[in-house]
Amino acid sequence: MTLYAELHRHLGGSVVPRILWRYFQRQNPEQAGRFPEYPGFEEFYTRPRNTLDEYLELHTLVESVQTEETLPYFIYRLIRGAHIFENLAYLELRYTPYLRTSERLSQSERIDQMTQIVEIVGKASQVAEYPMVTSQILCMHSRLPYEVNKAIVDLAAQSQEYVCGVDLAGGDAHYAERLDEFIGLYQYARSLGLKTTGHLYETPDGCYPELLPYLMRIGHGIQIPLKHPELLSQLQQQGQCLEVCPTTYLKTGTLQDIRQLKVVFDRCFEAGVDIAIGTDNAGLHNVRLQFEYENLLTQDVINFKQLQACQDAAFRHAFAWPHTQDPTSLLTGLLKTEPKKTLAGKSQ
Template identity: 80%
Template sequence: MALYAELHRHLGGSVVPRVLWRYFQRSDADLAGRFPEYAEFEEFYTKPRNTLDEYLELHTMVEGVQTSQTLPYFIYRLIRGAYIFENLAYLELRYTPFLRTSDKLSQTERIDRMAEIVDIVGIASQVKEYPIVTSQILCMHSRLPYEVNKAIVDLAAQKRQYVCAIDLAGGDAHYADRLDEFIELYAYARSLGLNTTGHLYETTEGCYPELLPYLMRIGHGIQIPLQYPELLGELASSGACLEVCPTTYLKTGNLQDIRQLKVVFDRCFAAGVDIAICTDNAGLHNVRLPFEYENLLTYDIIGFEELQACQNAAFRHAFAWPYEQPPALLLNGLFQTATPDLADVDLPELELVHLQETRH
């Protein structure tokens, strides 16, 4: 039964190790030769890295094989796993479309091909046997030129049937020299009526308060409650939501112990700042969303009440969820409508008592 919303998942990091390894075995002789056995590939692909930049290098391995021809293959398996194993009712996939085009083309030609990529992802995400509400977030990138990033914003505005927001990715430590440029692009996106999120305050080097007024959600944002809790009141007033991805911070070396997140959750709850719990790169981590929930509970970082609040916040802040309520409440309404009141059913008295006791 699909119940959950995933607001922060990268297309490049969403492919689980087994699916990616099988693809290499069938289609990429070089990588198949490098990793002839699955166990060694899984160990390489999912092991922690020392820094965020080192971690992000893994995306290039997947971006190179996620082409217009192969994207439907990967997305079908992604949607199937999300529905069957994660109970997802809603999924936002984020990626940089420019990086799914051939590097043999000119920059102008690659920009022109981005619309085709968005269409392919949009169509491939609609899998009838696994009904999940899906949408795309297009990522500007800290290492792409202004012209490409502006074209990504324009494309998001043109493809609203598939795209719900824009993002900025590529490692938040790399924004400083181009901060005015990114502020301009976010202001432009807001002027077009686009929703916005951004990788920000993930690392101690990626803290830019100048960008906060332009963001409706913050990708990660954990350094705000950890290092700058005075900003939480401003976030609460603006209604911003943090997209917290617990396993990521252990894989990138940003945190040494998952229990350090207790401060993040406690301070956000106290200040009235919403948190959506996410996976970020479920494939790179070999971790699914319910496991993120379980981990937080196991380590006493949050309780069940706080977990429910985060799950509800995810639907409340979902850019393309088409209903006013999360699916659990919608299902409750359906069950209440479908189940007759036993007092109105003409049953022998003893049988009625038995059914009432069974229900309670």
């Protein structure tokens, strides 16, 4: 059995449609009234959007119900599905903890409550019956004030039992007017020894070379091989990895056809730049990681050798994978048996 690593999955977009709909039916009369039948909800929840900003608005639907009381409910079902249906051995969940705190509190009180949110997510992710290595990436957000984003970085540094890195999310078109601020926050994160990734070069509006030196991995980054291939040698020298999430670009209107990603993979492989394939928002897309693999293969975007290289890269660039080998190699060693010996000492 092959086991996989998922490096780019958002907590807000990870809830599969039927589980979210059932939750609304039982606990949220307002949303239940909007979607009395499941097919209508699934169509609304998973249909493509015209822009990344429009797509990201869907996160608010889930964030509003992912509270300290309900997070264990959603995370248990997420872990169960990832283990049983996706064969995940490693999962990084990313989210903005501030957006799971109570809106009834003041900003300073919400900042304090973030610690509790991280602990709840960390403990809920450790499900004995579905063993896998899990960790959190805390997302700064382009629409949150500096004080909150700095507190998120501080919390990541103080919570390394549960947290493996920091990210910047919220739509890459919104970074420009605060670019110096985000550079400073990444410098601060690196000074604290934190590992870093960031949503960058996802869309043509999100190309900020000034941020690249501070990232160990690049969330999406597809516009680099598509529009700025001159940067690939820099990425290779710095050992950076792209987190490519194929279905996302169709859902956000960034690409019109998944076969447009062939240029991304071809140029990255030619330049020696690693790619890890992710789902991004498995629930919003109603897909699992293996579907992303299969779709890339059947559309001739990559071949099996390249797929294996991407799967290996995911473990190699995982921020919290505790082993030097991928799980398949570890299992092979555990399950390998020596040839039986005969009484004469010869192998049978």
